[in-house]
Amino acid sequence: MSAINLSAGVRSNLLSLQGTAGLLEQTQNRLATGKKVNGPLDDAAAFFTAQGLNSRANDLSSITQGMQNGMKTIDAASKGIDSISTTMETMIGQVRQALQDPGSEPPESAGITAPADDSTAFVVEAAVGGGAAFDVTIATGDLSATDQAANAQTVVDAINGDANFQSNNLTAQLDDAGTGFTIVNESGQEVVLTEGASSGGTIDAVGDLTDARQALMNSYNDLRTELNALSADSGYNGNNLLMGDALEVVFNELTGDDRTSFTVSAKQADGTAFGNVTADRLGGAEGDATTFASNVNLESRLEALQSGVSELRSLSSQLGTAQTIVENRESFTKEMVNTLQAGADGLTLADMNEEAANNLALQTKQQLGQSALGLAIQNDQSVLQLLR
Template identity: 35%
Template sequence: MSSGITLSSATRQNLLSLQDTASLTSTTQNRLATGLKVSSALDSPVNFFTAQSLSNRSADLGGLLDSISNGVQVIQAANQGITSIQKLIDSAKSTASQALSTQVSTTGTASTDFAGSASTVAFYVNGTAKSTTLLATDTIDSAITKLNTSAGSTMFSKDTSGKRIVLNAGADVEFKDTGSQTALGFATGGTGTTDKYGTGNSTVGQSGDLTVSGVDARKKLADQFNSLLTQITQLSKDASFNGVNLISNGDASNKLHIAFNEKDTSNLDVQGQDLTASGLKLNAITAGTSGTGNFLLDADIKTTLTSLSGASDTLRSASSTFGSNLSVVQNRQSFSKNLINVLDTGAANLTNADLNVEAANSQALTTRQSLGISALSLANQAQQSILQLLR
C-alpha cells in the first residue's frame, strides 16, 4: 500500500515556480525556433485566422500579378509592332515619292518622212485612248496640229528638216496598231498586240524609233512598294506574346482581358486592332483593269501617298491607345505589388515573434530557473535541519 509524500509549503511553491518557468522556457524556445508567436489557432484564434486571411489574399493577388505582367508584355509587343510598322510605312512613302519624282517620257524622231494619207491614228497617253483622223491632203503641220489636239498637249512636232515627225512627251505613249505608227513615219514595233491597258485596249510593240523611260523604273518601285505591304502584314501577325496579338485582328472578340483583383470586379479590356496592310487601307499596286497601274500615273501615286499618311495617323492613334492602356496596367501592377507587401506585413505583425524580445526572455528564464533551483535547495535545507535534531 502506497502512501503519499508530504512536501513542505515552501518546497511545493518552488516546484510550481520551476514548472511555470519550464513551460515559459519551452514557449520561448519554440518562438525562437519557428519565428512565430502564433503558429496555430490554439495560440490566438483571432490573430491566426486574420493572418491566414491576409496571406490568402496576398497569394491570390500574387497569382494575378503574373497575369498582369503578361498583359504588360502583350501591350509592349503591340507597341513594338506599331513602331516597326511605322518604319515600313516611312519606307513605303519614300518609295512612292521616288516613283513620283521619276519622270516618264517618250521621245524619238520618225525614221521616214511624213507622207499624207487617209488614215486613223490611234494611240494611248498614259493608258488613255486617243485618236485622230488624217486626210490625204494633210500636210505635216496640219497633221501635227490634229495629233496635239487629240493628245491634249503639245507633244508632236517636226524635225529641223521639216519632213519628219518628232514625238517628245512627258508620258508613256503607245500606239494601238502598226498602221498608226507607219502613218506618222515611225518604224513598226511588231505585228503582235497585247491588251496592255485592259481588255480591248490593245497595243503593238513600241517602235524602234522611240525611247520610253521611267515606266519600267516606276514598275519596279511599285513592286518594291507591294513587297513592303507584305512585310507590314507579316510583321503585324508576328507581334504576339504568349499567343496574344493585338494588332493583327480588329474583331470584337480579339481583346486582352486583365483582372486586377481576385473577384475580377476590377479589370481592363484592351481591344485589338487590325494594323495589317489591308487594315490600314493600303492596297497593292497592280496593272489594274484599266492597265494604268504600276505607278504609271502621278495621280495614282499621290493617292497612294495620301493613303500612307492616313495609315500613319491610324498607327499614331493606336499607339496612343495602347500607351494609355499600358500606363494603366503598369500602375495597377505597382499597386498590386505594394498591396501584397502590405498584406504580408500585416499578417507577419499578427503572427511573427519579436526575436529580440524572445531572446531576452530566454536569458531571463534561464536566470529565473537557476534561482528557482537555488530556492528549492534552501527549502529542502530546512527539512534537513529537523533531521539533525532527530539524530
Template identity: 30%
Template sequence: MAVSLSSGVRNSLASVQDITAQAAAVQSRLATGKRVNTAVDNPVNFFTASSLNNRSDQLKGLLDGISNGIQTIQAASKGIDGVTKLVNSLQSTVKQAQADAAQNRPTKAGTALATAAEAALTSKSLKDIALDKKLNDDDAVTTNNTATASSSGNVGIATANVNIGLSIVAGSTTYEASFSSANATVRDLVNEINKSGIATAFVDEKGQLNVKGTGSDTLQVGIGAATAGPGAITDAQTGLANANFGLVAGDRTTGVTSPGITSAVRSNLIQQYNDLRTQIDELAKDSGFNGVNLLQGDQVSLVFNEKTGKNQNKLDIQGTSLTSDNLGITQATNTQLTGFTNFQNDADLDKATEQLNGALTSLKSLSSTFGAQLSVANTRQDFTKGLADVLSTGAANLVNADANEEAANLLSLQTRQQLSQTALSLSSQSDQAVLRLF
C-alpha cells in the same frame, strides 16, 4: 504512496515549473518567429492574420496573369513599331517613283514657228522670234507670216477672230478659258496655257511650241479662235487652230501622249513596293506572345482583384486585325485596275501617298490605345504588388514575434530559473536539518 513535501519546497518547485513553462513558450516563439502560432494564443489576431495572408496570396497569384498581359501588349506595340517602319519605307518607294516624273510626262512639240531666214533678218534667236510672233494675221496675208526687222510676224489666225480659246484635258480634269487676241503673241498663249495647272507650254531653241502635261495622264490640247470667247472655246474643243502652231489638227479630241509613257524606273519599284506591303502582313502575324496576338484580332483579359462576378475588376483588351488591306494600302501595278495603285500614274501615286499617311495615322491611334492600356496594366501591377506587401506586413504585425524582446525574455527567464533552483535547494536544506539529531 504520496510523498509529503514541505510548504517551502512545494512553493519553490511550483516557481521552477512556471518559469520552465514560460521559457518553453518563449523558445517556441523564437523558433517559429511568431508570437501567435495557434488560435489558442490569440483568436482575433490569428484569424485576422490568416485572412490577410490569404488575400495577399490571391493577389500575388494574379500577378502572373497581369505580367503575361503586359508582355502581350508590348509584343503588339513592337509589331506596330515595325509596321510603321515598313510604311515609312513604302513612302520612300513612292517618293522615288514620283521623282521619276520627268520621264513620265505626255509631251507634244509642234513644228518650228521660226526659220533661219527670219533669224538672219531679225538678228534674234529662233526661240525669241517664235515667242514674239503675233497670233492674229495682222498683215492680212495668211501665207506670209515672216518676221522681219520691222515686223514680228504672226502665226496666221484670221484677224476677225478677236478671241483665242483653250480647251485642255488631262485625265478627268478639264481646263477651258479664252482671252483677247488683240496684239497677243505666242508668249501670251504660252502664259495662258501655263495658267491651267494641268499643262505647261514653252518654246524651245528650235522655235517649236511644246506642250507638256503636269501629270502622267493622257493630255488633250485644243486651241481655237472666234469673234467671242464662248465660240473660241467651242472652236478649241475640236482643236481647229492647232495647225497654226504645228500641232496636229484635232489633238484636243484624239489626245497628246508621249512615247514610252511607261517608266522603267517606276516599273522596277512596283515589286519593291509590293514586297514591303506583304511584309506588313507577315510582321503583324509574328507579333504575338504566348499564343495571343492582339494584331490578329485576339483578346486578352487582365484580372486585377480576387473577387468574382460583378465585383471582379478586370481590363478586356480587344485586338485588331492589322493587315495592309485594313490599313488601306493597295497593291501596286503597272496599269489602272480597280483596287490597285497604278505606279505609272501621278494621280495614283498621290493617292498612294494619302493612303500611307492615313495608315500612319491609324497606326499612331492604335499605338496610343495600346499605350494607354499598357499604362493601366503597369499601374495595376505595381498597385497589386504593393497591396500584397501591405497585407502580408499587416498580418505579420499581428502574429510575428519580436526576436529581440523574446531573446531578452528568455535570458531573464533563464536567470530566474537558476535562482528558483537555488531557492528549491535552500528549501530542501531546511528539511535535512532533522538528520543532525541522529
C-alpha cells in the same frame, strides 16, 4: 499507490520552476519561429485575422503575374507598331521615288478627226473606269463652216475646259496636222469613248511600266510582305493585339460583378475594333503595274499610306495609355500586398529583442528556482538528520 508528499517549500519551488519552464518553452518557440501567434490557441482573433490578410495578399500576388503578362503583351504590340511604322515610312519613300521618275507617256486615244464644217453638232462622250458617261457638245454655231483646223482647236479647248474631263484627268491635244486631236488619259483607269467621232474606242488605263518604277514596285511589295510578317509576329504568350485579339487584365481577386478588370484591344478612333493590322488595312495594297505606271494612282496610294501611318500613331497612343493603366494598377497592387502582409505580421510576429530579453530573464529565473529548490530539499534533509 500512495502519494508522494512534498514539503510546502519544495512544492512551492517546484511549481515556480514548472511555470518558468513553460514560459521559457513559449519564449524559445517564439524565437525559433519568429512569431508570437503560431496557432489559434495562442490568440484566435489575431491568428484568423492574419490568416485572412495573408490569403488576400497571396491572391493579389498571383494576380500581379497576370498584370505583368498583360504589360508584356502590350509591349510586344507596341514594338510591333514601331517596326511597322518604320516599314510604312519606307513604303511611302518607294512611292515618292516612283512619282519622281518621269515614267512612260500616258496612254492616248486613236486620232479623232475634227468636223470639217458646221452642219451638225460635234459630241465627245467618255466613261472612266466603268462609271457614268459625261460629254462635251460643240454646237453648230460654235463651229466654222470651212476651217477644219479652227474646229479642231475649238473642240480641244472645249474638252480641256470641261470640269468633268478635268476631274477625271482627261485632256485633249491637237494632232500634228492640226485638223484632229487625241484624248490623253491620266486617270489611271480605262476610258471608253461612248459617243462621237471615236465612238466605241477605248484608252488603256496606264502606259508601259518603266524599269525604274518596276524596281520600286518590287521593293514596295517586299516591304509589304515584311509588314504583314511583323504584325503576325507581334504576339506574346498566345495573344496578339495586332491581329484582332483582346486581352483582359484582371485587377482584383473577386469574382462576378465585384471583379475589376481592363480589356486591351486595338480600336479605331470611334471605339470600334481596328481589326488585323495588315498592309491592306493600312492602305498598302499590293503594288501592280496599274498603280505604279500612273501618277494619279500613285498619289492615291501615297495618301492611303499616310492615312495608315496616322492610324498607327493613334493605335500606338492607345496602347501607351493601356500600358500606363496596367503599370499603375500593378504598382498599386504590390503596395496593397505589402500593406496586407505588414498587417498580418503586426498581429503574429514576435518582437525578437523582447523575446530574447525574456529568454535571458527566464533562464536566470530558472537557475534561481533550481537553487531555491535545492535549499528547500536541504532543509528536509536536515530534519531527516535530526531523526537519525
